[in-house]
Amino acid sequence: MLLLALFLLLQSHVINAQQSLSFEKVFNFTAKSLPNPPIFSLPPARANVSISVALCASSPSLPQFFISNDTSITQPGQGDVGSGRVFEITLENGFGAWSGLVSDGGFLTISGAVQVPIEIGISEHGPLHEVLDGLPLLGDTTSNQALVFSHPISYSNTTQIEDPTYPNYVLPPANISFPSGAPALPIDVTLFVASTSSPELASLPHTGCAIRAANIKGSQLLATDQTPDNGLWLRDSEGWRWQWLFTGLTPLTNYTTYVVENGTKVSGPVNFVTKSASFSCHLVHSLPYCPSVNYAVPLNAPPSRIPSYTSLNLPSEITDPLLEVLTNFTISLSTQACGRDNYSPLVSCADCQRAYRAWLCSIWFTRCADAAPTSTSTSETAAATAKVTPATQVQLATETPRSPGLPPFPFDYTVLLPCLETCTAADRACPYFLGFKCPLPKFTAQQSYGVGYVDHGEEGTKGKGSTGVTQDRWGNVWCNGV
Ligand SMILES: *[C@@H]1O[C@H](CO)[C@@H](O)[C@H](O)[C@H]1NC(C)=O
Ligand SMILES: *[C@@H]1O[C@H](CO)[C@@H](O)[C@H](O)[C@H]1NC(C)=O
Ligand SMILES: *[C@@H]1O[C@H](CO)[C@@H](O)[C@H](O)[C@H]1NC(C)=O
Ligand SMILES: *[C@@H]1O[C@H](CO)[C@@H](O)[C@H](O)[C@H]1NC(C)=O
Ligand SMILES: *[C@@H]1O[C@H](CO)[C@@H](O)[C@H](O)[C@H]1NC(C)=O
Numbered sequence: 001m002l003l004l005a006l007f008l009l010l011q012s013h014v015i016n017a018q019q020s021l022s023f024e025k026v027f028n029f030t031a032k033s034l035p036n037p038p039i040f041s042l043p044p045a046r047a048n049v050s051i052s053v054a055l056c057a058s059s060p061s062l063p064q065f066f067i068s069n070d071t072s073i074t075q076p077g078q079g080d081v082g083s084g085r086v087f088e089i090t091l092e093n094g095f096g097a098w099s100g101l102v103s104d105g106g107f108l109t110i111s112g113a114v115q116v117p118i119e120i121g122i123s124e125h126g127p128l129h130e131v132l133d134g135l136p137l138l139g140d141t142t143s144n145q146a147l148v149f150s151h152p153i154s155y156s157n158t159t160q161i162e163d164p165t166y167p168n169y170v171l172p173p174a175n176i177s178f179p180s181g182a183p184a185l186p187i188d189v190t191l192f193v194a195s196t197s198s199p200e201l202a203s204l205p206h207t208g209c210a211i212r213a214a215n216i217k218g219s220q221l222l223a224t225d226q227t228p229d230n231g232l233w234l235r236d237s238e239g240w241r242w243q244w245l246f247t248g249l250t251p252l253t254n255y256t257t258y259v260v261e262n263g264t265k266v267s268g269p270v271n272f273v274t275k276s277a278s279f280s281c282h283l284v285h286s287l288p289y290c291p292s293v294n295y296a297v298p299l300n301a302p303p304s305r306i307p308s309y310t311s312l313n314l315p316s317e318i319t320d321p322l323l324e325v326l327t328n329f330t331i332s333l334s335t336q337a338c339g340r341d342n343y344s345p346l347v348s349c350a351d352c353q354r355a356y357r358a359w360l361c362s363i364w365f366t367r368c369a370d371a372a373p374t375s376t377s378t379s380e381t382a383a384a385t386a387k388v389t390p391a392t393q394v395q396l397a398t399e400t401p402r403s404p405g406l407p408p409f410p411f412d413y414t415v416l417l418p419c420l421e422t423c424t425a426a427d428r429a430c431p432y433f434l435g436f437k438c439p440l441p442k443f444t445a446q447q448s449y450g451v452g453y454v455d456h457g458e459e460g461t462k463g464k465g466s467t468g469v470t471q472d473r474w475g476n477v478w479c480n481g482v
C-alpha cells in the first residue's frame with residue numbers, strides 16, 4: 001500500500017515536471033535544453049490537432065516521436081502503437097507531421113538520442129511545419145544571373161485579369177497594369193540557393209530550420225524587399241509569386257534552390273543551370289503587358305549598372321509597336337459581340353485576348369538558349385535523363401531577326417523556339433473571323449515552334465508529348481511556353 005502510494009506520488013511528480021506545449025507556436029530544443037525525460041503534455045482540443053517536427057541538421061541517428069491521445073498513457077512508445085491511442089510521427093528527410101484528435105489532451109515523447117537541434121510545432125489550423133506541394137519556378141538564367149519565382153503564395157487581387165461581363169464588356173487595354181494591385185503580403189518568403197555540388201546539400205534535411213542554419217558555401221539569403229527586380233509578380237493564372245533576380249553566379253553550374261515560407265514551410269528543391277560564359281543575351285522581365293516574359297532575349301546589355309530589362313528601361317521602339325499590334329487586335333476582337341453572342345460556349349473574347357497576348361509576347365521577345373552542349377559533357381548526366389533535346393535553332397548575326405519587333409543583334413546565338421501550344425491556344429480561343437492560324441505540326445511548324453513536347457505532334461491531340469511540360473524542376477527547359 002505504501003509502495004503504491006509512493007509510486008503514485010512519484011508518477012504525479014513526473015507528470016508535473018512535464019513541459020506543456022501550446023498551440024500555434026514553434027518550440028525549439030537542443031539535446032541540452034530538452035526536458036529529461038523528454039515528455040511533453042498536449043492540451044486538449046476540439047478540432048483536429050497537427051503536430052509537426054523538424055530536425056535542424058543532418059543527424060547520424062533518428063530519434064522517434066510518439067503521441068498518445070489517451071491521458072492514461074503518459075509515456076507512449078513503440079509498444080503502444082496500434083492500440084488506436086498511440087501514434088508515431090514518421091520522419092522523412094528530417095520532417096514529420098501527424099494530424100488527429102486529442103480531445104482530452106495527451107502526451108508527446110521522444111525516444112532515442114536527439115543529436116541535433118529540433119523544432120516541434122502544434123496547431124489547430126494545419127501543421128506549422130510543412131513540405132509544400134507548390135514548387136519554385138525558374139524564369140531563366142544567364143551566365144551569372146538567375147530569375148526565380150516562388151510557388152504561388154497568394155490568389156487574392158487577381159481580379160484585374162478576370163473576365164469582363166456584359167453589358168460592361170471592356171477588354172483590358174494592351175498596356176495592362178495589374179501589378180499595382182499586388183496584395184499585401186502577410187508572409188515571409190526567403191530564397192536559398194547553393195551550388196548543387198555542395199557536399200552539405202546531400203544530407204540536408206528538407207526543413208526550414210535546417211536550410212536556415214546550414215552554412216552552405218555559396219548559399220545566398222536574398223532580401224524580400226520590393227524593388228523592380230524583387231517583388232510580387234502575377235506571372236500566370238496560378239497566382240502571385242515572389243520574384244527574385246540575383247547575380248554573381250558561376251557559368252555552367254547546376255544550382256539547387258529552396259524557398260522557405262514563414263521559416264518553417266519548405267518549397268523545393270528545384271534546380272537551374274547557368275549558361276556558358278559566352279552567352280550574350282540579357283534577361284527581360286517585369287513587363288505588365290507581357291507578364292510571362294521572364295527570360296533571356298537577344299538584346300544588347302541594358303544601360304550601365306542595370307542588371308536586366310524591365311518595363312522601366314525597355315526601349316519604346318520595342319514596346320510601342322507591340323502595344324499597337326495588341327491594341328489593333330483588341331479593336332478587331334471587340335467588333336465581335338463579346339459577352340453576349342458567344343462564338344463558343346467554352347471560350348470568351350477575354351480568353352482570346354489573353355492567349356493572343358501570350359503568343360504575341362513569345363514571338364516578339366525571342367528567347368535565347370545556350371548552344372547545344374558538346375558531346376564531351378559527362379556521360380552520367382546524359383544517361384540520367386533519356387535525353388530529349390530542346391527546340392533550338394542557331395540564328396546568325398547576319399540573318400534577319402526572327403522577332404518582328406527586336407532590333408538586329410550583333411552576335412550569333414541559339415534560339416529556344418516557342419512551344420507550338422502557345423500558338424494552338426490562341427487558335428482555339430479566338431473567333432474564326434480573325435484569321436489566326438498556326439502552322440501544321442506535320443509540315444512547317446518545326447521551323448518556328450517546338451513541336452511534340454507538351455502535346456503529341458499529331459493534329460488536334462492534347463497532351464501525350466515527349467516531356468508533357470515546357471520545363472521541369474531539374475533545370476531542363478525544352479521550349480518557350482507559359
Ligand atoms: C529558439 O527559440 C527562441 C525563442 O523563441 C529564439 O530566440 C531562438 O532564436 C530560437 N533558436 C533557433 C536556433 O531557432
Ligand atoms: C483530421 O485529420 C485527419 C488526418 O489528416 C483527416 O483524415 C480527418 O479528416 C481530419 N478530421 C477532421 C474532423 O478535420
Ligand atoms: C484518439 O485517436 C483516435 C484515432 O484517431 C480517435 O478515434 C480517438 O477518438 C482519439 N481519442 C481522443 C480522446 O481524442
Ligand atoms: C503603360 O502604362 C503605364 C501606366 O499604367 C505607364 O507608366 C507606361 O509608360 C505605359 N507603357 C507604355 C509602353 O506605354
Ligand atoms: C488589393 O489591392 C488593393 C489596392 O489595389 C489593396 O488596398 C488591398 O489591400 C489588396 N488586397 C489584399 C487582400 O491584399
Ligand SMILES: *[C@@H]1O[C@H](CO)[C@@H](O)[C@H](O)[C@H]1NC(C)=O
Nearest residue numbers: 127128186187188261262265
Ligand atoms: C505565415 O504567417 C502569416 C502571419 O503569421 C500567416 O498569415 C500566413 O498564413 C502564414 N503562411 C503559411 C503558409 O502558413
Ligand SMILES: *[C@@H]1O[C@H](CO)[C@@H](O)[C@H](O)[C@H]1NC(C)=O
Nearest residue numbers: 321322324325326327328329
Ligand atoms: C493599327 O491600326 C491603325 C488604324 O487602323 C493602323 O494605322 C496601324 O497601321 C495599325 N498598326 C499595326 C501595327 O497594325
Ligand SMILES: *[C@@H]1O[C@H](CO)[C@@H](O)[C@H](O)[C@H]1NC(C)=O
Nearest residue numbers: 196254271273381474475476
Ligand atoms: C542538376 O542536378 C540535379 C541533381 O544532381 C540533376 O538531377 C539535374 O538533372 C541537373 N540538371 C541539369 C539540367 O543537368
